[in-house]
Amino acid sequence: MTQITEQTITYRQAVREAMSEALIKDDRVFLMGEDVGRYGGCFNVSEGLLEEFGEERIIDTPLSESGFTGCGIGAAVVGMRPIIEIMTVNFSLLAADQIINTAAILQYMSGGQFNVPVVIRMATGGGKQLGAQHSRSLEGWYAHIPGLKILTPATIDDARGMLWPALEDPDPVLIFENTTLYNSEGILTGNEGEVDIQKAKVRREGNDVSILTYGIGLQKSLKAAEELSKEGIEAEVVDLRVLRPLDNETIFSSVSKTGRAVIVDEGWKSGGISAEISARITEELLYYLDNPVERICGMDVPAPYARHLEQASLPQPETIVKTIKKMGGLHG
Amino acid sequence: MGKFTMPSLGSQMIEAKLIQWHVKPGDTVKKGDIIGEIDTEKGLIDIEVFEDGTITDLVAKEGEVIPVGSVMAVIGEEGEADKAEMKTTEASEKKMQKVREDDKQKSETKKSIAEKKELPSQRIKASPLARRVATDLNIDIRKVEGSGEAGTIHRKDVEEYARQRVADETFEKEADMAEHLSKVEKKSMRQSIAAAMSKSNKEIPHYYLETDIDMKATVKWLTNENKNRSVNERLLPPMLLIKAVANTLAEVPQLNGFWTDEAMHIEEGIHVGFAISLRQGGLVIPAILNADMKSLDEIRSDFVDMVTRAREGHLRSREMSSATVTITSLGERGADKVYGVIYPPQVALIGFGKITDRPRAVDGSIGIRPMLSTVLAGDHRATDGHTGSRFLEKLNNQLQQPETL
Amino acid sequence: MSTEIDTVVSKHLHRIAPEADLDQLNSDDDLGTTLDIDSMDFYNMMVGISEELQIDIPEEEYGQLRTLKSINKFLSSQKERDEG
Numbered sequence: 001m002t003q004i005t006e007q008t009i010t011y012r013q014a015v016r017e018a019m020s021e022a023l024i025k026d027d028r029v030f031l032m033g034e035d036v037g038r039y040g041g042c043f044n045v046s047e048g049l050l051e052e053f054g055e056e057r058i059i060d061t062p063l064s065e066s067g068f069t070g071c072g073i074g075a076a077v078v079g080m081r082p083i084i085e086i087m088t089v090n091f092s093l094l095a096a097d098q099i100i101n102t103a104a105i106l107q108y109m110s111g112g113q114f115n116v117p118v119v120i121r122m123a124t125g126g127g128k129q130l131g132a133q134h135s136r137s138l139e140g141w142y143a144h145i146p147g148l149k150i151l152t153p154a155t156i157d158d159a160r161g162m163l164w165p166a167l168e169d170p171d172p173v174l175i176f177e178n179t180t181l182y183n184s185e186g187i188l189t190g191n192e193g194e195v196d197i198q199k200a201k202v203r204r205e206g207n208d209v210s211i212l213t214y215g216i217g218l219q220k221s222l223k224a225a226e227e228l229s230k231e232g233i234e235a236e237v238v239d240l241r242v243l244r245p246l247d248n249e250t251i252f253s254s255v256s257k258t259g260r261a262v263i264v265d266e267g268w269k270s271g272g273i274s275a276e277i278s279a280r281i282t283e284e285l286l287y288y289l290d291n292p293v294e295r296i297c298g299m300d301v302p303a304p305y306a307r308h309l310e311q312a313s314l315p316q317p318e319t320i321v322k323t324i325k326k327m328g329g330l331h332g
Numbered sequence: 333m334g335k336f337t338m339p340s341l342g343s344q345m346i347e348a349k350l351i352q353w354h355v356k357p358g359d360t361v362k363k364g365d366i367i368g369e370i371d372t373e374k375g376l377i378d379i380e381v382f383e384d385g386t387i388t389d390l391v392a393k394e395g396e397v398i399p400v401g402s403v404m405a406v407i408g409e410e411g412e413a414d415k416a417e418m419k420t421t422e423a424s425e426k427k428m429q430k431v432r433e434d435d436k437q438k439s440e441t442k443k444s445i446a447e448k449k450e451l452p453s454q455r456i457k458a459s460p461l462a463r464r465v466a467t468d469l470n471i472d473i474r475k476v477e478g479s480g481e482a483g484t485i486h487r488k489d490v491e492e493y494a495r496q497r498v499a500d501e502t503f504e505k506e507a508d509m510a511e512h513l514s515k516v517e518k519k520s521m522r523q524s525i526a527a528a529m530s531k532s533n534k535e536i537p538h539y540y541l542e543t544d545i546d547m548k549a550t551v552k553w554l555t556n557e558n559k560n561r562s563v564n565e566r567l568l569p570p571m572l573l574i575k576a577v578a579n580t581l582a583e584v585p586q587l588n589g590f591w592t593d594e595a596m597h598i599e600e601g602i603h604v605g606f607a608i609s610l611r612q613g614g615l616v617i618p619a620i621l622n623a624d625m626k627s628l629d630e631i632r633s634d635f636v637d638m639v640t641r642a643r644e645g646h647l648r649s650r651e652m653s654s655a656t657v658t659i660t661s662l663g664e665r666g667a668d669k670v671y672g673v674i675y676p677p678q679v680a681l682i683g684f685g686k687i688t689d690r691p692r693a694v695d696g697s698i699g700i701r702p703m704l705s706t707v708l709a710g711d712h713r714a715t716d717g718h719t720g721s722r723f724l725e726k727l728n729n730q731l732q733q734p735e736t737l
Numbered sequence: 738m739s740t741e742i743d744t745v746v747s748k749h750l751h752r753i754a755p756e757a758d759l760d761q762l763n764s765d766d767d768l769g770t771t772l773d774i775d776s777m778d779f780y781n782m783m784v785g786i787s788e789e790l791q792i793d794i795p796e797e798e799y800g801q802l803r804t805l806k807s808i809n810k811f812l813s814s815q816k817e818r819d820e821g
């Protein structure tokens with residue numbers, strides 16, 4: 001990896017730099033999506049890339065998710081390394097057939113003749129009063145599909161570093177970037193070196209309860225952990241980073257230590273990734289649990305438009321704090 | 333002469349329950365007398381004798397179910413024994429036995445069926461982790477008190493229980509030790525006291541300083557203070573003396589400590605030992621730890637607790653060996669003054685006598701004041717009269733201002 | 738009833754001085770000198786009696802309660818007052 005000096009940048013910049021680096025290092029890499037070129041990207045992520053790399057590497061596509069996603073998959077099959085940008089996860093539903101029925105299973109169905117080394121980046125999440133059709137978090141839903149890898153970078157380092165190994169991966173990788181994170185700032189340490197796309201990471205150590213989360217949930221969980229610390233409850237915050245395949249080892253190691261698990265997930269509660277994690281914990285660690293596994297998730301409603309209702313339907317630090325404080329057996 | 337058997341009161345009847353006897357052995361009966369009641373399918377029925385005689389034996393017991401034809405009673409002429417009848421009675425007695433046993437079995441089977449139906453209705457609410465920890469620590473989880481919702485037992489509850497159990501076991505061990513020690517001491521207590529006394533006298537060059545402390549202020553304060561206290565919070569003079577001595581030692585620490593290895597070691601903690609006599613004879617000297625840092629109320633409760641346990645033989649060994657200085661008070665026993673003997677390796681002993689009214693010069697005239705004779709015994713190797721006098725002076729000051737204790 | 742008071746007093750007295758022969762005791766005997774009971778014993782006994790009979794013993798009375806007679810008299814009058 002190239003040397004990166006410590007600097008404070010935004011998440012958005014981190015992603016941009018990651019793409020920049022990839023475009024420089026590997027000729028097979030190109031970016032395609034709606035408004036990624038002349039407009040600089042709907043969320044400004046690809047600003048300046050068209051000027052730097054030209055029309056053949058930064059491609060503005062027609063308004064047809066199914067079309068350009070299929071196109072990108074095809075390009076990948078014949079040897080390119082496309083980065084497909086789908087504006088938001090909500091629109092990816094129009095490309096669902098391409099992703100799920102082709103990209104995910106082509107290698108399997110072709111008996112190994114074809115693999116699909118495609119990377120699909122999507123913005124995800126709600127909380128911005130964009131209404132029910134534009135506020136979903138479907139990363140957990142995609143994590144249900146065998147054949148896909150699901151990444152959810154939550155930190156600057158991960159936003160900067162997860163793209164390259166995703167591109168190197170011979171199979172389809174979906175990267176979900178929470179829109180609220182784009183503006184967040186942080187220090188790019190570069191100390192991570194080669195960022196892996198397999199393991200979860202403990203972001204904060206603690207002995208009383210394990211908070212398992214990803215994406216925007218990380219910030220909220222860390223905030224909650226700070227609050228809890230004031231009352232003598234030390235929470236361990238685990239950034240899952242990869243929703244498929246889940247890093248069982250890190251999850252189990254944390255929960256067996258603390259005896260308590262709380263999953264924070266913006267996706268809807270019923271049938272979400274939180275349920276999958278909860279089931280795994282119970283299967284593996286029943287005799288280490290001092291309390292039932294708690295899940296703090298998005299409410300099972302279409303995203304409200306009104307601000308206060310939308311906020312109420314999403315996990316918040318206060319909810320996390322409240323839920324944990326109610327767990328029996330804590331000394332705090 | 334005859335045996336009275338269970339009558340058959342219908343072709344279907346096989347047995348009936350004897351509800352009660354109306355006669356007892358020795359009663360004279362005539363033909364037709366009603367001697368008891370039985371309960372048959374047809375209801376309660378009186379049973380009557382068919383001959384004259386005297387009831388000699390009531391074989392059947394009230395409440396028993398008796399088969400038709402079994403002997404229920406024996407009726408004879410007064411005093412007459414009928415051996416042949418006895419044999420038959422024995423046979424029916426055996427029959428009765430079997431009936432009784434059958435009944436017993438029946439009710440037992442009923443009971444066990446009922447028990448089986450009563451499946452575990454009491455499930456203990458405990459987290460899987462708590463259960464595992466309990467198993468690991470060999471604890472019966474049913475004994476643990478749960479702190480969670482609806483009394484759910486969590487890990488920390490089991491751990492707390494384990495800790496408490498260890499503490500209790502330790503306490504029991506200590507209590508046993510103290511009891512053992514006190515038992516041993518009762519026997520050889522006289523000897524060990526004697527030994528300590530001679531050792532003390534032999535090795536320790538004692539000096540004695542005495543003074544009379546005017547206790548008017550203290551007695552007055554005490555009386556007033558106790559007016560506002562219920563009887564179980566009463567302050568007694570010894571409690572004040574302990575606090576006064578402790579406070580004084582904080583200012584004159586040279587008297588608080590041990591003489592060992594040819595040198596004085598002043599102790600930081602002021603643990604005041606108090607000599608307590610036992611009813612069976614003998615002396616124990618438990619200590620109130622850190623008496624200078626405790627409030628009067630804390631000293632009060634420590635003191636009460638210690639005296640009670642001392643007299644019950646439940647002192648803990650560490651309480652018996654911690655004193656850095658000792659107070660002895662024989663005042664109530666009638667002695668005016670006490671010239672005590674220091675308990676090595678301590679270097680001082682304060683002896684208090686009885687509070688007696690004595691004439692004293694007060695403000696130029698003679699007044700009667702309650703005076704307390706105080707004698708300080710000091711180890712001349714560790715301190716001299718100068719230090720001792722300072723101590724007594726300061727002690728006096730403390731007791732002139734009891735409200736500051 | 739005064740017999741209840743007698744029972745309670747005897748009980749606590751016996752607790753303090755188990756070896757004492759209470760039958761030999763005259764109601765006017767000073768318990769301290771006769772049974773060798775010191776101030777701590779008195780205290781324990783009074784606390785026990787006070788708690789069991791739910792009668793408080795005020796400071797002014799405390800010092801006077803040295804004989805069975807005075808103790809009984811005080812407790813009876815207190816009880817009558819409470820019940821009255």
